[in-house]
Amino acid sequence: MNDRxxxxxGDRADPLRHFRGRFxxxxxxxxxxxNSLGMMPNAxxxxxxxxxxxEWAEGLIRSWDDAGWWDLPLRVGAKIAPLIGAREEEVVAxxxxxxxxxxxLAAALALRPGRGVILTDPGNFPTDLYIAxxxxxxxxxCELRSVPLxxxxxxxxxxxxxxALGHVDYxxxxxxxxxxxxxxxxxxxxxxLWDLSHSAGAIAVNLDxxxxxxxxxxxxxYLNGGPGAPAYLYVRRDxxxxxxxxxxxxxxHAEPFAFASSYVAAPGIARMxxxxxxxxxxxxxxxxxxxxxxxxFALLEEKRNALSELxxxxxxxxxxDLVLASPRDPARRGSHxxxxxxxxxxxxxxxxxxxxxxxxxxxxxxxxxxxxxxxxYTDIFDAAERLSRALTRV
Amino acid sequence: MNDRxxxxxGDRADPLRHFRGRFxxxxxxxxxxxNSLGMMPNAxxxxxxxxxxxEWAEGLIRSWDDAGWWDLPLRVGAKIAPLIGAREEEVVAxxxxxxxxxxxLAAALALRPGRGVILTDPGNFPTDLYIAxxxxxxxxxCELRSVPLxxxxxxxxxxxxxxALGHVDYxxxxxxxxxxxxxxxxxxxxxxLWDLSHSAGAIAVNLDxxxxxxxxxxxxxYLNGGPGAPAYLYVRRDxxxxxxxxxxxxxxHAEPFAFASSYVAAPGIARMxxxxxxxxxxxxxxxxxxxxxxxxFALLEEKRNALSELxxxxxxxxxxDLVLASPRDPARRGSHxxxxxxxxxxxxxxxxxxxxxxxxxxxxxxxxxxxxxxxxYTDIFDAAERLSRALTRV
Numbered sequence: 001m002n003d004r005x006x007x008x009x010g011d012r013a014d015p016l017r018h019f020r021g022r023f024x025x026x027x028x029x030x031x032x033x034x035n036s037l038g039m040m041p042n043a044x045x046x047x048x049x050x051x052x053x054x055e056w057a058e059g060l061i062r063s064w065d066d067a068g069w070w071d072l073p074l075r076v077g078a079k080i081a082p083l084i085g086a087r088e089e090e091v092v093a094x095x096x097x098x099x100x101x102x103x104x105l106a107a108a109l110a111l112r113p114g115r116g117v118i119l120t121d122p123g124n125f126p127t128d129l130y131i132a133x134x135x136x137x138x139x140x141x142c143e144l145r146s147v148p149l150x151x152x153x154x155x156x157x158x159x160x161x162x163x164a165l166g167h168v169d170y171x172x173x174x175x176x177x178x179x180x181x182x183x184x185x186x187x188x189x190x191x192x193l194w195d196l197s198h199s200a201g202a203i204a205v206n207l208d209x210x211x212x213x214x215x216x217x218x219x220x221x222y223l224n225g226g227p228g229a230p231a232y233l234y235v236r237r238d239x240x241x242x243x244x245x246x247x248x249x250x251x252x253h254a255e256p257f258a259f260a261s262s263y264v265a266a267p268g269i270a271r272m273x274x275x276x277x278x279x280x281x282x283x284x285x286x287x288x289x290x291x292x293x294x295x296x297f298a299l300l301e302e303k304r305n306a307l308s309e310l311x312x313x314x315x316x317x318x319x320x321d322l323v324l325a326s327p328r329d330p331a332r333r334g335s336h337x338x339x340x341x342x343x344x345x346x347x348x349x350x351x352x353x354x355x356x357x358x359x360x361x362x363x364x365x366x367x368x369x370x371x372x373x374x375x376x377y378t379d380i381f382d383a384a385e386r387l388s389r390a391l392t393r394v
Numbered sequence: 395m396n397d398r399x400x401x402x403x404g405d406r407a408d409p410l411r412h413f414r415g416r417f418x419x420x421x422x423x424x425x426x427x428x429n430s431l432g433m434m435p436n437a438x439x440x441x442x443x444x445x446x447x448x449e450w451a452e453g454l455i456r457s458w459d460d461a462g463w464w465d466l467p468l469r470v471g472a473k474i475a476p477l478i479g480a481r482e483e484e485v486v487a488x489x490x491x492x493x494x495x496x497x498x499l500a501a502a503l504a505l506r507p508g509r510g511v512i513l514t515d516p517g518n519f520p521t522d523l524y525i526a527x528x529x530x531x532x533x534x535x536c537e538l539r540s541v542p543l544x545x546x547x548x549x550x551x552x553x554x555x556x557x558a559l560g561h562v563d564y565x566x567x568x569x570x571x572x573x574x575x576x577x578x579x580x581x582x583x584x585x586x587l588w589d590l591s592h593s594a595g596a597i598a599v600n601l602d603x604x605x606x607x608x609x610x611x612x613x614x615x616y617l618n619g620g621p622g623a624p625a626y627l628y629v630r631r632d633x634x635x636x637x638x639x640x641x642x643x644x645x646x647h648a649e650p651f652a653f654a655s656s657y658v659a660a661p662g663i664a665r666m667x668x669x670x671x672x673x674x675x676x677x678x679x680x681x682x683x684x685x686x687x688x689x690x691f692a693l694l695e696e697k698r699n700a701l702s703e704l705x706x707x708x709x710x711x712x713x714x715d716l717v718l719a720s721p722r723d724p725a726r727r728g729s730h731x732x733x734x735x736x737x738x739x740x741x742x743x744x745x746x747x748x749x750x751x752x753x754x755x756x757x758x759x760x761x762x763x764x765x766x767x768x769x770x771y772t773d774i775f776d777a778a779e780r781l782s783r784a785l786t787r788v
Contacts, residue, residue, distance in 0.1 A: 024447075024452075040446065045447070048446060060423075060427065061427045096643065096671075126653045126654060130643060131643060134639070134642040244531075246529075259756065262524075275625070280622070280678055281672045281674050357454060
């Protein structure tokens with residue numbers, strides 16, 4: 001019987017429940033939008049106060065060395081690495097996801113001379129499409145080719161330099177076959193680039209096992225790095241000696257303080273850095289990432305699935321007008337659950353009035369983010385109850 | 395007579411002295427490196443605490459609207475505009491200076507079809523050269539041509555798409571002739587792009603009067619936005635309808651929340667935005683910029699010159715081994731003063747031990763930043779005294 005008592009029992013038995021206390025959770029609010037902007041970890045505020053008061057205000061320029069500002073993008077990258085199945089030296093935190101995508105797509109074209117096609121699917125995250133489109137207009141011979149997912153394998157010919165896809169569909173939460181598609185890309189001599197924004201920190205990602213070449217991801221969703229947090233990029237170790245950034249700024253220089261007039265790329269992933277790095281924002285992300293060292297990923301996956309299954313079950317019981325728009329198979333579903341409803345936008349507003357925040361995508365999609373570190377079973381139960389109440393009012 | 399009493403009198407008579415209390419000034423420290431990282435304005439800490447506690451932690455995703463996050467890059471840009479002689483709608487705060495330079499250089503090439511040359515001088519800020527060099531490798535037909543400043547006018551032929559220069563030389567502090575060089579670029583049918591990183595907030599900049607087309611600048615030097623603060627970019631109003639960003643991310647889309655699969659540039663300067671904007675860092679810069687509404691620029695110029703003249707006079711009196719490496723004419727000198735000394739690095743270290751922070755550039759350059767809002771006459775007097783003491787120890 002799906003009553004509240006069962007959810008309370010679920011919370012009591014939840015081996016990850018102590019993580020909920022590590023975030024600021026506004027009283028009375030059920031937040032199902034961690035897939036868009038993650039909650040604030042408690043560790044962020046004291047860290048930022050220290051950066052402002054001690055490192056900036058007191059240390060000033062001396063903090064570049066004394067407070068380790070210079071290496072911060074690499075240190076933050078190293079903390080992200082275990083969440084995505086990468087080695088510490090394969091990840092760096094910097095810029096926005098879009099800027100990082102531009103850098104890696106342009107670099108991928110240069111790594112595959114004679115090939116000009118960026119292959120993607122038209123359902124890829126819009127800004128990823130825009131960036132690829134922009135690059136194709138910038139570089140003669142570069143072409144953005146969009147084919148539906150099922151036709152990607154067939155479209156892989158010798159003109160394709162790189163296949164660029166999102167790991168989890170931002171609408172349906174469908175998980176793409178990262179290993180299989182990467183294998184297909186490699187078989188055709190192309191590189192594989194994945195956008196992990198909607199997967200990392202919520203579902204298992206193993207770039208190494210899937211032999212992925214390049215990846216980008218964002219810091220403000222499941223990594224809880226704050227609004228507009230720095231993004232990150234990944235370059236497989238054995239590509240690092242060869243790869244070149246199309247935006248070779250001083251921070252990626254082998255000798256940044258030599259102020260040489262010519263660019264020499266730094267060894268390793270640091271060469272993908274461009275201008276002066278945003279220390280305040282990196283420090284917030286760094287503090288937010290601290291708790292991940294304690295997270296058991298198998299338990300995280302298990303809890304995410306249990307919460308999502310419970311939510312689907314409750315919504316389908318109580319709100320028959322809502323149509324599931326996510327895969328029913330939990331193994332194929334990322335960390336949000338989507339439903340369609342013709343009055344989706346009004347429902348979302350009615351739901352907000354009930355103290356539940358979720359989000360809406362045109363024309364009729366309601367997305368409910370199930371961030372397993374910050375949510376409990378009772379939250380899910382109460383959210384479904386309030387959703388059924390909201391439904392009566394639209 | 396150049397004694398301390400005269401400097402104390404200078405401080406008492408300083409009409410800008412109250413601004414010094416608006417910054418956190420570490421006790422006992424004389425900070426002559428505001429040209430590298432500006433001091434922290436007191437307004438930053440409470441603002442950032444509010445962004446963390448109220449806007450992020452409590453408001454969460456609702457703050458995109460409720461806390462005005464969405465428009466923040468434009469609002470911060472509008473605050474920078476009066477410092478550089480631009481209209482509010484001509485400036486936006488975003489990304490790093492290097493990323494912004496890349497965007498504007500690539501856009502400039504597209505605005506001048508058939509012309510492929512980026513003209514600069516080899517003494518331009520190194521990271522600006524790297525970015526231009528990177529672009530020239532990325533785009534066939536694009537060429538970076540570096541000629542000494544005196545030869546720029548003669549090198550302006552019909553192949554030049556854009557002249558890209560720094561307003562103030564980062565070594566000598568020499569102010570370049572922005573209006574004259576922009577006029578020469580225009581006469582040859584080229585665009586003029588200026589990097590204001592070493593001038594804005596310290597010396598008078600008037601982009602409008604000089605008819606400048608494009609500009610970039612950084613937020614962490616004289617604008618006091620914090621380590622790695624967002625940079626800004628300027629596009630002259632009548633170029634905005636035509637200009638296209640080579641990095642067309644969702645934040646520059648005309649309808650960002652339509653999640654359309656094709657890119658349509660937003661009207662106005664917002665089209666130069668790329669990915670999700672760094673709210674925390676933008677808020678710090680926004681708070682830091684507040685005090686500029688009260689600054690009288692004529693007084694600022696006057697004080698900067700008076701402090702710089704005093705410093706040169708004192709150093710030349712007390713440290714005859716130091717050779718002035720900045721223009722002697724204050725009208726041609728930006729907001730730092732440079733001296734050469736063969737043991738520059740050791741001197742800088744000895745000076746730090748005396749509680750004075752300045753910076754060093756290879757091979758022998760000592761740079762002393764004279765940020766007029768945070769420094770007083772007595773600081774200058776004491777710094778020169780300590781410099782002469784440090785000199786006896788190297």
